[in-house]
Amino acid sequence: MTNTAFKQASYQDILDLPDNTVGEIINGHLETHPRPTPKHALASSSLGDELVSPFQKGKGGPGGWWIIDEPECHLGPHVLVPDLAGWRRQGMPALPETAWFETVPDWICEILSPSTARVDRIVKMPTYAELGIGYLWLIDPVLQTLEAYELRDRHWPLAGSYADDDPIAIAPFAEHAFSLSDLWE
Template sequence: MSAHAFNLDNIDDAVFDAFMNLPENMVGEIIAGELHTVPRPAPKHSLAGSSLGFSIGGPFHHGTNGPGGWWILDEPELHIEGDIVVPDLAGWRRERMPTLPDTAWFEAVPDWACEILSPRTARHDRVVKMPLYAHWGVRHLWLVDPDLRVLEAYELSAGKWVLLKALQEDDEVQLPPFDAAGFSLATLWG
């Protein structure tokens, strides 16, 4: 159990029941005791997330032509400090989390998180989730907007997000924490 231990007692029973009974076409999160729901991503948003997972997963998760040493996962369910959050992608350095948990969720704060923005989720991802990730101490955050074809890379510094770089279209992506191997941003757009 991490220093950010999850406590189910902090969640109202009615909110948790609603969360557990969401239809399969919805993604639910509980943040500060409130249920937030969004539909499953549209195809181009799913493609961007899956392609990003492949692009960094090869060198960093599997160690193919890269350093390895990471767990890179799609839509992991995080249970931290009484919140339930589902980033589109997240990564943990294996030195901090040597094995995957036996539960269907994670209680360890990821080292990197990524949100794939859509018109329906962009405000929530920026206004609600970005500050929450900073509070938890996630070191790196990427925001990917498939509609604008933009990737924004942030690093946590003194509890605040600092924009490292914004890339667009087919720029080369070689950004922390995955700067040991690069790929073309165009691979996310299909």
């Protein structure tokens, strides 16, 4: 019988990774993936562009949010790096002085890629639910789709699926509409 003792990952494991690798600690395990591909990065940057002006800066929208690319979130035992995250300023009035965030985001967006989709769906989605994050978007730049979820009783019922040039005006950002196809162009 073999002893396969589990070694709890530490933050030092993340610091020791090569520069082109993103590391996260989820349920004590070190999860790694390469930096995003250009399609992945374009979708993430384009979504940030759509949300920052109306929701962070209040230009043409209600303001009241922080929208951050690839924030390092230290949440309980987890170190998570979503592609985008948003915090209502009422819950986090100022940005932290640290290089990471310890306040649970109100919204998370993961841009799916072949190297991250399995972890994003199977490992991170339940962790995000456990943490009480209210909204989760999954965007697939290859299939050109967006799945929106709203947390209910620590589960993720699908709030809507979008494809092609569907108009996007969904919670928690329903006050601003844009075309899903804007994320790929």
